[in-house]
Amino acid sequence: MKAIEVRDIVTQFGSTVIHDRISLDINQGEIYGILGESGSGKSLLMKEMNMLLEPRSGKIKVLGYDLSTITYREAQSLRQQWGILFQFGALFSSLTVAENIKLQLKEYTDISPQMCDQLVKMKISMVGLPARTGALYPSELSGGMVKRAALARALAMDPKLLFLDEPTSGLDPIGARNFDKLILELRDLLGITVVMITHDLSSIYSIIDRFCVLADKHVVAEGTLKNVLQSNHPFIERFFKNEYAQKHYDKITKKKKIKNVQ
Amino acid sequence: MNETHLKIEQHQDFIKITSFGDWTLYTEPAIDKVIREIKPQKDIVWDLSNITSFDSAGVLLFIKYLKNFKKTNSVKVIGYTEEQMRFYTLLQTHNNDDEIPSRDKNIFHRIGKETLVRYEEFTAYLNFSGHVTLSFLRYFVNPRNFRYKEMMYHIHKSGMNALLIVALTSFLVGLVISYQSSVQLAKFGAEIFIVDMAGISIARELGPMITAIVVAGRSGSAYTAQIGAMKITEEISAMRTMGFDPYYFLVLPRVFALMIALPLLIFFADIVGIMGSMFAAKMELNISYTQFINRLQEVVDAKHFWIGIIKGPIFAMLIALIGCFRGLQVSDDTESIGAQTTASVVNSIFVVIAFDALFSVLLTQWGI
Numbered sequence: 098m099k100a101i102e103v104r105d106i107v108t109q110f111g112s113t114v115i116h117d118r119i120s121l122d123i124n125q126g127e128i129y130g131i132l133g134e135s136g137s138g139k140s141l142l143m144k145e146m147n148m149l150l151e152p153r154s155g156k157i158k159v160l161g162y163d164l165s166t167i168t169y170r171e172a173q174s175l176r177q178q179w180g181i182l183f184q185f186g187a188l189f190s191s192l193t194v195a196e197n198i199k200l201q202l203k204e205y206t207d208i209s210p211q212m213c214d215q216l217v218k219m220k221i222s223m224v225g226l227p228a229r230t231g232a233l234y235p236s237e238l239s240g241g242m243v244k245r246a247a248l249a250r251a252l253a254m255d256p257k258l259l260f261l262d263e264p265t266s267g268l269d270p271i272g273a274r275n276f277d278k279l280i281l282e283l284r285d286l287l288g289i290t291v292v293m294i295t296h297d298l299s300s301i302y303s304i305i306d307r308f309c310v311l312a313d314k315h316v317v318a319e320g321t322l323k324n325v326l327q328s329n330h331p332f333i334e335r336f337f338k339n340e341y342a343q344k345h346y347d348k349i350t351k352k353k354k355i356k357n358v359q
Numbered sequence: 360m361n362e363t364h365l366k367i368e369q370h371q372d373f374i375k376i377t378s379f380g381d382w383t384l385y386t387e388p389a390i391d392k393v394i395r396e397i398k399p400q401k402d403i404v405w406d407l408s409n410i411t412s413f414d415s416a417g418v419l420l421f422i423k424y425l426k427n428f429k430k431t432n433s434v435k436v437i438g439y440t441e442e443q444m445r446f447y448t449l450l451q452t453h454n455n456d457d458e459i460p461s462r463d464k465n466i467f468h469r470i471g472k473e474t475l476v477r478y479e480e481f482t483a484y485l486n487f488s489g490h491v492t493l494s495f496l497r498y499f500v501n502p503r504n505f506r507y508k509e510m511m512y513h514i515h516k517s518g519m520n521a522l523l524i525v526a527l528t529s530f531l532v533g534l535v536i537s538y539q540s541s542v543q544l545a546k547f548g549a550e551i552f553i554v555d556m557a558g559i560s561i562a563r564e565l566g567p568m569i570t571a572i573v574v575a576g577r578s579g580s581a582y583t584a585q586i587g588a589m590k591i592t593e594e595i596s597a598m599r600t601m602g603f604d605p606y607y608f609l610v611l612p613r614v615f616a617l618m619i620a621l622p623l624l625i626f627f628a629d630i631v632g633i634m635g636s637m638f639a640a641k642m643e644l645n646i647s648y649t650q651f652i653n654r655l656q657e658v659v660d661a662k663h664f665w666i667g668i669i670k671g672p673i674f675a676m677l678i679a680l681i682g683c684f685r686g687l688q689v690s691d692d693t694e695s696i697g698a699q700t701t702a703s704v705v706n707s708i709f710v711v712i713a714f715d716a717l718f719s720v721l722l723t724q725w726g727i
Contacts, residue, residue, distance in 0.1 A: 190692035195459050207388040208416060215419055219453045228457030236692040254384065255414035286446050287414070 098125045099158070100258055100290040101146060106155035108141055115141055117314040118155070123307075128284055128291040130301060130308030134332055137311040139294045140184075143260055146292070147181060148172060160258060177205055179258040180251030184266070186243035188235040194221070194246045195231035198253045205254070220249040225275060240267045244276075252283070259283075261293035265300055273297060277304045298342055302349045310336075364390045367397060374399060377406040382417025390417075394424055399432045408438025418443075418450050480688070487684045491614070494606040509612035510619075517578035517613075518620030522627065524577065529569050529628035533561055533635025541643040550644045554651055557636035558659035566629040567667045568715050571674040574621060575707040579682035582613055583703040586686025587696040595687075610683040617679040622671030629667060662727060670718060674711050681707040 101123040108116040115138040123129045133139045144150040146157055148164055157164045162175050188197050198217045202208060208216070221231050224245040235243060244267065251259060264280070265273035281304045283289055295301065301308065301322065309319040310333060318328040326337060336342065364386055366377040376397070382390065405425070410417075428434045439447075464472075498505055537557050544550055586609055589595050595605050633655070640646040685703035689695050 191694045193462060202384070206384045206416075208384060209388065209391065212387065212391070212416065212419065214459070215423075215454070216416060218455075218457070218459060219415065219419065219450060221459075222453035222455060222457075223449075228455070228459050231459035232462050234692070236690065255416070282449070286442070286449060 099123065100125045100127075100160060101292065102156075102158040103142075103146070104156040104158075106142070106145065106157065107153040108138060108145065108150075109153045114314055116152070116311075119311070119314075119316050121309050121316055121319055123290065123292060125290050126284065126288045127306040128280065128293065128304055130305040131292065131294045131311065132296070132301070132308055132336070133311030138314075139311055140262060142311070143262060143292070143294060147179075147260060148176075177201070177254055178256055179260065180254065180256035181260045182244075182247050182251045182262060182264055184262040186235065186247035188238075188243060188247055188250065190235050193232055193234055194226075194238070194249070197235070197246065198231075198250045200250075201253050216253075220252055221246075223252070224249045224279065241269065241272050244268060248276075248279075255287065257289060259289050259291045261291065261295075263294050263296065265295065265297045270299075274299065280304060298345050299349070302346055365393050370401075373402045373404050375404045375406065377409060378421075379409045380411055382410055382413040382420065384414060384416040387416040387420055391420060394420070397424075397428075399428050402432050403428050403434045405434060405436045406438045407436060407440075407443060410443070413443065413446070415446075415450060418446055419454070422447070422450065422454060483688065484684060487687065488680075490606050491610055491680065494604060494611055498611075504607060506608060506612045509608070510616045513613050513616030514620045517574065517581075517617055518624060521574060521577055521620075521624060525570055525573055525624050525628050526631045528573055529561075529566060529632040530635040532565055532569055533557060533632035534639045536560065536565070537636035537639035538643060541640065545644065550646065551650075551654060553636070553640050553644060553646065554654040555658045557640070558633060558655050559663050561632040561636065562629050562659060562667045563663040564667070564715065564719070566632050567625045567670040567674065568711065569632075570621065570625045570628045571670075571678065571711045572708055574617070574624065574675070575678045575711060576704055578617060579678045579707045580700050580704050582679065582682030583686040583689075583700045584696060586683055587689030587699055590687065590689045591691055591693070591696070605687070610680075610687075613683055614676060614679040617675040618672040619675075621675035621678075622668050625668055625671045629664065666718075666722065666727070670715070673714065677710050677714065678707045681710065 099122050101121075103119060103121045106116050106119045107114070119142070131139045131142060141150060145152050146159060146164075148167075151165075160175060160178060162171055167175070188194070189200070192200070195214075195217050198220055199213055202213050202216060217231065218228055221228060226242060226245050226249070230238070230242060230246065235246070238246060244264065248261075248264070251261075259280075261280070265276050268276060277300050280291055280293075284291055293300070293305075295305075305322075307319070307321055308325065309316045310325060310328075310330070311317070312330060312332040317330040318325040318333060325333060337346075364378065364380050364382065366379065368375040368377070374397070380386070407421075425434060425436070537553055540556055541550070541553055544552055544556075586595070586605075589609075595609075598605055598608060637648055637651045640651055641648065682703050685699040685706070689699050
């Protein structure tokens with residue numbers, strides 16, 4: 098079953114073509130990465146999947162809904178089934194963290210205030226924040242805390258589909274790995290499909306099932322890490338076949354092997 | 360009883376609860392209503408094998424009632440899947456009793472806080488004025504530092520581009536003033552005095568005030584929003600670290616630009632406002648344009664015009680300083696841009712009117 102199908106997407110601003118007939122498939126329950134040079138339109142592709150931007154032509158299907166023919170009612174229901182983590186959090190600055198998380202629960206469901214509070218507390222704890230953070234305003238949070246709070250908000254409605262825009266950027270390495278672990282755990286437990294834009298080699302090596310590489314207006318490679326590494330596109334050469342990436346890769350795979358032996 | 364989610368069977372020595380269907384955010388309120396009615400007198404067997412889908416709300420509900428039932432009776436849970444178990448464990452570890460502290464404070468706390476905020480604003484304003492004065496004085500040491508290009512840009516933005524709206528408002532104000540007073544003057548047969556009235560009031564009071572209010576709404580607010588947005592994106596911090604004093608680069612060019620632009624706009628507003636009243640006088644009282652202009656030269660002293668123009672730089676300085684000060688007061692959330700912009704416009708309009716009143720009283724006292 099496909100969670101997202103992208104077919105022949107063209108994105109163009111004036112005479113600048115960003116995407117030239119891009120197609121890709123994201124399966125249900127997988128963690129899918131979108132990788133690419135800066136300016137290759139990763140965020141734009143995500144925006145198109147999130148109905149924030151309409152592609153010039155082409156078709157996107159998300160959880161079975163065709164975004165080009167979707168009705169208002171269907172769109173509203175789709176919006177309750179996904180959660181989106183923006184790169185810089187995009188928490189509503191006039192609301193506290195708890196109120197930010199509560200917003201959709203209050204708006205779309207009839208659950209009692211006590212239940213709502215309990216859910217909020219749980220989400221806050223789940224993303225690794227202490228309960229007192231709930232009372233803080235976004236301007237009172239550090240960068241890493243904003244990210245976690247925003248993830249808690251994205252998870253508020255127990256979404257089936259989670260979009261993450263550079264989830265580990267701006268986090269310390271330990272925090273980033275915990276974030277990866279959390280995403281993996283949520284996927285395993287809830288069967289959430291995760292679509293993430295990332296540059297983080299550790300995330301790519303350790304948690305991502307499949308990913309695509311955007312470059313030169315096209316998808317130049319798609320599939321598992323092994324599949325992608327077979328490509329010899331210059332961007333992939335630069336990104337994966339340098340000394341640093343190789344060393345990193347060896348380290349992570351070695352760890353896995355040791356674990357397997359044990 | 361709602362049997363789509365829950366079935367309760369009373370047995371000889373236990374109660375069997377069977378959960379059905381979706382246990383999710385959307386069904387949780389309905390399930391809660393049913394499950395609340397269960398008063399366990401016997402041991403409980405809870406069968407979960409018929410649940411088709413669940414999420415954290417559903418599991419949380421389960422946790423809550425499991426805990427409740429366990430207080431009085433023994434509960435046996437059967438038929439759960441591996442997935443449910445893992446989810447249950449995850450939620451259980453995160454389901455602690457830490458409370459989110461409340462942000463609501465009592466009235467005394469709020470009064471105290473507001474007072475402190477006002478006091479801090481006042482000291483911040485003093486600080487700001489000091490900085491501006493010092494930066495200004497530094498020009499005398501190093502006049503080359505003056506940012507002519509920025510100033511010209513702001514004269515264009517706040518002066519040139521405001522011509523149309525200033526013309527429109529002052530024309531209408533001139534028109535309305537003459538139109539309304541012509542009826543009263545006609546009663547006394549003093550039609551020609553419309554010229555004295557309109558000429559003096561527009562040149563001395565209305566022209567400067569209307570222009571200042573338009574500019575406060577137009578440019579004062581823009582200054583706040585521009586500087587405020589720069590503060591949020593940390594552009595101002597970046598400038599500071601590079602050794603560019605924001606008072607040099609942002610505040611003073613705006614202040615001087617407005618001090619040059621506003622008197623010119625007032626001059627323009629005077630002309631258009633008097634044209635408006637000429638037009639109304641012709642329509643209503645049949646005073647010809649030549650007659651109006653001849654009378655205008657006879658009765659309206661140049662001093663009225665000069666008083667109006669002199670107010671220009673003073674109003675401009677107040678508006679620009681308030682606009683920039685409010686911009687620099689923006690803290691790093693989006694809401695404060697709105698709040699500070701509102702405060703900027705309200706403050707500057709009030710200050711303009713207050714200073715106008717002060718001028719009026721002082722000049723009349725001195726007999727000018």
